[in-house]
Amino acid sequence: MECRKTNVYTNIKKSIAIGLLCCFYCLYTYAQHTNNEQVKRLQRTILIYNFTQQITWENQENNERFRIGVLGPDRAIIDFKALVEKHKADNKPIEVIGFNLVEDIEDIQLLYVNNKYNFDINYILSEISGKNIFLVTEDYNYHTSMINIKNTGDSFVYEINNKNIEREGFVVLNSLKQYAINSPQKWENLYKTTEASSEKFKKEEAYQQKHKNNNPKIIVDTILNAVEIRDEWIKILSNESELQQKKFADKVKIERELEENIKQQIDFIKSQEEKIISSDLEIKKQLKYIENQTIEIEKKENILQEKESKINIYKTLNILLIVFICLLLLGALIIFKNYLVNKKLNKKLKIKNLEIEKQALELKSKNEELEQFAYIASHDLKEPLITITSLISLFVDDYKDKFDETGKMTLNFISESSVRMQKLIDAILQYSRLGKSKVYEDVNCNNTISTLKKDLRHVIERTNTKIISGDLPIVKGAKLELRLLFQNLISNGIKFTKVDTNPLIEINCIKKSISNGSNNDTVWEFSIKDNGIGIQEKHRVRIFSIFQRLHSREEYEGTGIGLAHCKKIVESHGGKIWLDSNEGEGTTFYFTIPA
Amino acid sequence: MGTTIKCALLIDDDRFTNFYNTKIVKRHEEFKDVIAVTSGQAGLNYLVEASKDLCAKPDLIFLDINMPVMNGWEFVLEYNKLDKTFTEDIKLVMLTTSNNPDDFERSKKISTVNNYINKPLSVGLLANLLGDHYNMKMAN
Numbered sequence: 080m081e082c083r084k085t086n087v088y089t090n091i092k093k094s095i096a097i098g099l100l101c102c103f104y105c106l107y108t109y110a111q112h113t114n115n116e117q118v119k120r121l122q123r124t125i126l127i128y129n130f131t132q133q134i135t136w137e138n139q140e141n142n143e144r145f146r147i148g149v150l151g152p153d154r155a156i157i158d159f160k161a162l163v164e165k166h167k168a169d170n171k172p173i174e175v176i177g178f179n180l181v182e183d184i185e186d187i188q189l190l191y192v193n194n195k196y197n198f199d200i201n202y203i204l205s206e207i208s209g210k211n212i213f214l215v216t217e218d219y220n221y222h223t224s225m226i227n228i229k230n231t232g233d234s235f236v237y238e239i240n241n242k243n244i245e246r247e248g249f250v251v252l253n254s255l256k257q258y259a260i261n262s263p264q265k266w267e268n269l270y271k272t273t274e275a276s277s278e279k280f281k282k283e284e285a286y287q288q289k290h291k292n293n294n295p296k297i298i299v300d301t302i303l304n305a306v307e308i309r310d311e312w313i314k315i316l317s318n319e320s321e322l323q324q325k326k327f328a329d330k331v332k333i334e335r336e337l338e339e340n341i342k343q344q345i346d347f348i349k350s351q352e353e354k355i356i357s358s359d360l361e362i363k364k365q366l367k368y369i370e371n372q373t374i375e376i377e378k379k380e381n382i383l384q385e386k387e388s389k390i391n392i393y394k395t396l397n398i399l400l401i402v403f404i405c406l407l408l409l410g411a412l413i414i415f416k417n418y419l420v421n422k423k424l425n426k427k428l429k430i431k432n433l434e435i436e437k438q439a440l441e442l443k444s445k446n447e448e449l450e451q452f453a454y455i456a457s458h459d460l461k462e463p464l465i466t467i468t469s470l471i472s473l474f475v476d477d478y479k480d481k482f483d484e485t486g487k488m489t490l491n492f493i494s495e496s497s498v499r500m501q502k503l504i505d506a507i508l509q510y511s512r513l514g515k516s517k518v519y520e521d522v523n524c525n526n527t528i529s530t531l532k533k534d535l536r537h538v539i540e541r542t543n544t545k546i547i548s549g550d551l552p553i554v555k556g557a558k559l560e561l562r563l564l565f566q567n568l569i570s571n572g573i574k575f576t577k578v579d580t581n582p583l584i585e586i587n588c589i590k591k592s593i594s595n596g597s598n599n600d601t602v603w604e605f606s607i608k609d610n611g612i613g614i615q616e617k618h619r620v621r622i623f624s625i626f627q628r629l630h631s632r633e634e635y636e637g638t639g640i641g642l643a644h645c646k647k648i649v650e651s652h653g654g655k656i657w658l659d660s661n662e663g664e665g666t667t668f669y670f671t672i673p674a
Numbered sequence: 675m676g677t678t679i680k681c682a683l684l685i686d687d688d689r690f691t692n693f694y695n696t697k698i699v700k701r702h703e704e705f706k707d708v709i710a711v712t713s714g715q716a717g718l719n720y721l722v723e724a725s726k727d728l729c730a731k732p733d734l735i736f737l738d739i740n741m742p743v744m745n746g747w748e749f750v751l752e753y754n755k756l757d758k759t760f761t762e763d764i765k766l767v768m769l770t771t772s773n774n775p776d777d778f779e780r781s782k783k784i785s786t787v788n789n790y791i792n793k794p795l796s797v798g799l800l801a802n803l804l805g806d807h808y809n810m811k812m813a814n
Binding site for chain 1: 688690691693694697698740771772773774775793794795
């Protein structure tokens with residue numbers, strides 16, 4: 080409705096027209112309430128188009144087209160393109176070109192830059208310098224550009240920086256300068272009012288929105304009032320400018336066309352927006368799908384990781400198992416090898432043992448043979464000898480008186496010799512039989528000594544011998560052999576005494592521990608000490624041999640077999656016999672019996 | 675009382691031993707006759723004849739162990755096979771040079787062997803023997 084009313088006005092000066100256009104668009108916007116932003120864009124386009132009409136470019140004869148450049152992804156490009164379809168600048172068809180980089184700007188007449196894309200003004204100025212490009216900026220600081228425009232909520236204002244314009248050799252019509260903001264204070268105030276008006280606008284809008292349904296009548300009234308006021312104002316204006324009406328009618332026609340065009344453009348933009356929204360939605364869907372996919376992938380990754388860790392665990396388990404089996408095999412191999420070695424050794428040992436057994440058997444049989452031989456030999460020797468001695472004694476009994484002294488002495492020597500021979504043979508027999516007895520019993524040595532004392536009573540009394548015996552143990556052994564052992568040693572002590580000395584014999588025993596390789600054996604160590612003649616160092620081994628005598632029979636009687644008997648008895652009991660002696664002071668015989 | 679032992683039998687392969695033993699036995703007043711044979715078999719033969727009353731039955735036998743062909747132990751085995759009623763009151767005494775305890779132990783295990791003595795025989799030994807065996811008999 081109001082659009083049509085403006086058609087009435089005519090004005091000579093373009094600047095007035097611009098101002099009116101601003102108002103018209105202001106009202107238009109107010110009335111429409113539909114899309115403030117769309118109106119703003121339209122206003123901006125028209126404003127800039129108007130600038131082209133009031134600026135003179137030089138040396139433009141060669142250019143077939145008038146080119147407008149837009150820096151940054153500004154929607155102004157679309158607006159301009161819509162505009163230029165039906166309009167010309169400098170009587171040339173207009174072309175709109177978009178730039179993304181300052182460096183690319185070339186071959187244009189006018190450049191539009193909005194500060195919201197943050198291009199540096201000084202950089203732009205330096206780049207376009209000398210290229211005959213007029214710069215129109217929006218929302219940049221005061222006096223930094225050539226023409227700087229600003230939206231004040233319902234209209235656009237602008238400021239002109241003459242310094243930059245003149246430097247590039249542009250001429251701007253005074254009509255343009257007339258409506259420009261020409262001080263920084265005003266420019267700053269504009270910002271404030273813009274904010275205030277936008278706030279006010281918002282409030283009004285909110286109010287309108289609120290009362291739109293409840294109170295349409297009030298709105299209609301307000302509009303009607305405003306219309307009336309304007310009608311009056313328009314009447315005055317129309318009276319003043321009837322002359323210009325005709326020329327202006329053409330302009331209005333153009334504007335109307337422009338408006339239509341813009342409307343179409345808006346519709347197109349709307350559809351584009353819808354498309355964009357739908358594609359946004361689709362993109363969102365896609366994003367959501369991708370997100371789901373990502374989540375699924377993550378899940379699968381987790382599962383994979385779990386499986387991998389499981390596989391790893393199995394791997395380590397398998398490795399451990401293999402190592403374990405290897406160790407087992409190794410152990411088994413070692414054991415088997417040891418077993419083989421042991422078997423071999425055992426075989427060897429068995430063979431050796433068999434050999435030893437064989438040898439032992441051989442030795443045993445040889446020993447038995449020897450003993451048998453000794454026994455039989457001595458037995459067979461003994462019989463004729465007994466006959467000889469018995470016959471001699473018979474002979475002496477019957478014929479003693481018929482012999483002279485020499486004959487008697489000879490008979491006596493024969494008798495004595497045969498008796499001695501009998502004793503020797505008896506000793507050999509006894510010796511061969513020693514150690515044969517393997518029936519060991521507990522022998523109380525104290526009892527053995529006291530029995531011996533009784534047996535040797537006559538000798539002890541005759542020689543005035545003193546026998547001292549300590550507390551002797553009970554040992555395992557052959558009773559008769561042990562008695563013979565003590566008897567021989569005591570008899571020796573009594574026999575081999577110095578002249579005019581009473582024999583003194585001490586018998587003692589201690590328990591001893593002797594280490595025999597790995598075994599520790601405990602033994603009874605007996606000592607039989609006498610105060611006799613002693614034994615020379617060089618004879619100490621010899622005296623234990625059979626029939627070894629150190630003295631003549633005239634000095635000390637005996638067969639010389641006593642100590643050999645002792646040695647055999649002690650050794651057959653598993654002990655040792657030795658002696659310790661100081662010549663002239665006495666001898667101590669030691670022997671051991673295993674405990 | 676008269677003599678206790680009317681007849682004594684000596685079995686020994688050694689003639690000199692027999693000679694000596696006969697002399698010793700004859701010296702003892704309790705012994706009357708002494709018969710000496712030089713082998714176990716001869717001794718057995720004598721005993722068989724004596725059982726038929728062809729010769730004097732011995733009251734006491736001195737037996738040597740170490741003899742050729744049939745030794746003392748073999749003689750004892752054969753002796754044990756003789757009629758028990760005949761051998762019952764004969765005293766069998768081992769008279770040997772062996773002082774091997776094994777032989778002594780063996781003699782103890784044979785019930786028909788009454789004693790075991792070592793050579794040489796002496797009057798004293800005979801007296802002991804009579805005391806051991808015939809005094810008891812007389813007491814009975």
